[in-house]
Amino acid sequence: MNARFEPSGPLRGRLSVPPDKSISHRAAIISAMASEPVRIRGYLEAADTHSTLSAVRQLGAIVEERSDELVVRGVGLRHAQLPPGRIDVGNAGTLMRLLPGWLAFQQGGVFELDGDDSIRRRPIDRIAEPLELMGATIEAREDRFPPFVVHGAQLSGIDYRLPVASAQVKSCVLLAGLATARTTVTEPVPTRDHTERMLLRAAAALEREGDHSSGLRTTIRNTDELELDEVDVPGDFSSAAFLIAAGVLVKGSRLTLDGVGVNWTRTGFMRILERMGAIVIGDLETVGVFGPDEPTSDLDISSGPIEGTVVEPDEVPLAIDELPLVALLGCFAEGETVVRGAQELRVKESDRIATVVEGLRDLGAQIEASPDGFTVHGTGELRGGTLYAHGDHRLALLGAVAGLASIEGVEVVGVEAAQVSYPRFADDLAQLVS
Numbered sequence: 566m567n568a569r570f571e572p573s574g575p576l577r578g579r580l581s582v583p584p585d586k587s588i589s590h591r592a593a594i595i596s597a598m599a600s601e602p603v604r605i606r607g608y609l610e611a612a613d614t615h616s617t618l619s620a621v622r623q624l625g626a627i628v629e630e631r632s633d634e635l636v637v638r639g640v641g642l643r644h645a646q647l648p649p650g651r652i653d654v655g656n657a658g659t660l661m662r663l664l665p666g667w668l669a670f671q672q673g674g675v676f677e678l679d680g681d682d683s684i685r686r687r688p689i690d691r692i693a694e695p696l697e698l699m700g701a702t703i704e705a706r707e708d709r710f711p712p713f714v715v716h717g718a719q720l721s722g723i724d725y726r727l728p729v730a731s732a733q734v735k736s737c738v739l740l741a742g743l744a745t746a747r748t749t750v751t752e753p754v755p756t757r758d759h760t761e762r763m764l765l766r767a768a769a770a771l772e773r774e775g776d777h778s779s780g781l782r783t784t785i786r787n788t789d790e791l792e793l794d795e796v797d798v799p800g801d802f803s804s805a806a807f808l809i810a811a812g813v814l815v816k817g818s819r820l821t822l823d824g825v826g827v828n829w830t831r832t833g834f835m836r837i838l839e840r841m842g843a844i845v846i847g848d849l850e851t852v853g854v855f856g857p858d859e860p861t862s863d864l865d866i867s868s869g870p871i872e873g874t875v876v877e878p879d880e881v882p883l884a885i886d887e888l889p890l891v892a893l894l895g896c897f898a899e900g901e902t903v904v905r906g907a908q909e910l911r912v913k914e915s916d917r918i919a920t921v922v923e924g925l926r927d928l929g930a931q932i933e934a935s936p937d938g939f940t941v942h943g944t945g946e947l948r949g950g951t952l953y954a955h956g957d958h959r960l961a962l963l964g965a966v967a968g969l970a971s972i973e974g975v976e977v978v979g980v981e982a983a984q985v986s987y988p989r990f991a992d993d994l995a996q997l998v999s
Contacts, residue, residue: 585759620664672717732759732830801826953978961977
């Protein structure tokens with residue numbers, strides 16, 4: 566399906582963005598592992614998160630969908646049921662990488678996971694390695710891509726240093742660590758910490774040491790049961806980022822986004838925007854804070870001139886989903902915008918370095934790819950044209966924002982990919998156009 570996004574007048578108004586996708590995935594999985602019912606308010610209604618609900622149902626959890634909340638009646642930590650067939654993760658990379666952490670300690674269990682064509686291009690070696698070190702067996706194709714089978718076993722604790730900063734891999738190991746005497750994960754640089762916060766709220770035996778400059782070490786110990794009464798899912802910062810970028814780029818804009826999650830491990834994009842000179846005001850969580858709660862804030866965005874910046878490797882994990890927007894902003898900035906150390910973008914729903922560079926170049930951008938990022942030569946404008954989403958929801962949303970700020974508008978081919986994370990994006994934009 567195609568959709569055309571025309572150049573826009575000033576964006577004005579106030580709205581709430583969709584609930585956080587990352588937190589929704591974790592809420593469903595951890596609730597399914599809990600011993601008592603859990604109420605989840607604000608669960609994201611989107612394709613990826615529906616895949617997670619289907620998966621936990623297959624494993625024995627009962628999910629009651631009410632008008633304003635979900636109630637998940639879990640099976641407990643060690644009682645996941647053998648599903649009748651493959652667990653279909655759809656397009657949900659978070660589900661594919663987190664769920665095996667729980668399945669790995671279901672002794673005697675054999676669980677097969679598969680997904681769509683995009684998922685079959687996403688490697689599983691980063692979760693397979695630590696799980697196998699802990700005692701589980703992972704069977705996959707020789708090139709270590711889905712479909713794959715997890716054989717549950719009695720696990721042993723490990724001290725594991727992430728070779729590449731990844732919140733999904735860290736979360737997988739921590740979930741598996743719930744069934745070990747002691748497991749420690751060390752991060753080379755901080756990544757989003759939604760799993761740790763939720764486990765802490767669920768009374769897991771979890772501790773964190775270190776800081777964002779010297780590296781973080783998270784230790785988890787054997788836990789008999791998880792106790793999580795309720796979860797309130799905040800607005801998704803990664804979805805908000807597309808509206809933030811639109812508000813910055815479309816001249817004369819002024820908009821407010823309500824109740825956005827501003828956990829410091831998710832808001833690296835805000836710190837990049839600040840360097841570029843963008844005007845975004847909100848009560849952000851202080852860097853380095855850790856606790857069980859997910860902070861939220863209203864964000865006020867105004868348009869204005871921006872300048873190029875350099876995004877260094879240690880910033881990438883805290884802005885990984887927003888880096889395509891940094892490329893778009895760079896087109897309108899004065900000077901060069903450079904992103905380094907972002908090779909992780911090559912194993913997302915698409916090779917986001919290749920597809921973003923190709924897509925923006927087709928719209929008139931002066932941009933070049935590097936093995937681990939890109940360089941944008943800002944011209945202050947973008948001509949417009951056609952952008953192919955390649956089945957990637959963030960690329961579809963990027964094309965929509967580019968169209969609003971362009972000279973001629975943008976036709977997004979495959980715009981339906983946006984359903985994965987932001988199903989009502991076009992309707993929300995319509996509310997903001999003056």
